[in-house]
Amino acid sequence: xxEDTHHGGGSGGDxxxxxxxxxxxxxALERELTLLLRRARASSGEMARQVHPDLEPAAYGLLAFLDxxxxxxxxxxxxxxxxxxxxxSRQLRALEQLGLVTREPxxxxxxAWLVRLxxxxxxxxxxxxxxxxxxxxxxxxxxxxxxxxxxxxxxRQLNARAEF
Numbered sequence: 001x002x003e004d005t006h007h008g009g010g011s012g013g014d015x016x017x018x019x020x021x022x023x024x025x026x027x028a029l030e031r032e033l034t035l036l037l038r039r040a041r042a043s044s045g046e047m048a049r050q051v052h053p054d055l056e057p058a059a060y061g062l063l064a065f066l067d068x069x070x071x072x073x074x075x076x077x078x079x080x081x082x083x084x085x086x087x088x089s090r091q092l093r094a095l096e097q098l099g100l101v102t103r104e105p106x107x108x109x110x111x112a113w114l115v116r117l118x119x120x121x122x123x124x125x126x127x128x129x130x131x132x133x134x135x136x137x138x139x140x141x142x143x144x145x146x147x148x149x150x151x152x153x154x155x156r157q158l159n160a161r162a163e164f
Contacts, residue, residue: 041057043132044057044058044060044061045057047060047128047129047132048060050127050128050131051063051100051121051124051125051128052098052100052124054094054098055095055098055100056091056094058081058091059091059094059095061081062077062081062091062095063095063100063101063117063121063125064125064129065077065080065081066101066115066116066117066121067117067122067125067126067129070116071104071114071115071116072114072115072116073106073112073113073114073115074088074089074092074113074115075088077092077115092115095121099118099120099121100117100118100120100121100124100125101115101116101117101118101121102115102116102118103115103116104116
């Protein structure tokens with residue numbers, strides 16, 4: 001028989017219910033997030049290859065951030081992605097060699113550099129992103145727009161609180 005753990009009221013905070021039982025809501029959440037993340041990793045690799053056959057899957061998120069935020073310092077990019085300076089430098093060199101990003105002096109600090117998408121990088125990325133968005137529209141065609149908005153809100157809330 002299932003323990004009543006609705007709304008987290010019976011949870012011990014670690015995915016188990018008070019009294020040692022299983023917190024089914026958190027197990028269901030873990031299962032669905034694991035599946036979502038597995039599919040997202042596979043999709044990210046596919047989308048990266050569509051942008052450029054030699055693009056690493058991890059770099060797709062970097063292109064997305066640059067497209068949304070505009071030019072950024074490498075240190076800002078490393079912090080956003082959650083990698084070290086050396087890893088970011090290696091990724092940026094690869095992106096520059098592929099013609100997807102360029103570096104330019106930071107007008108606010110002549111010692112620093114800003115990384116920005118090249119026009120080719122922006123065009124390639126946006127073409128792939130547009131295709132992905134069209135796929136989401138097809139997959140969620142039976143959903144009410146309010147449900148889509150609620151899903152986006154809940155995911156934004158989860159991401160804002162995430163500790164990785």
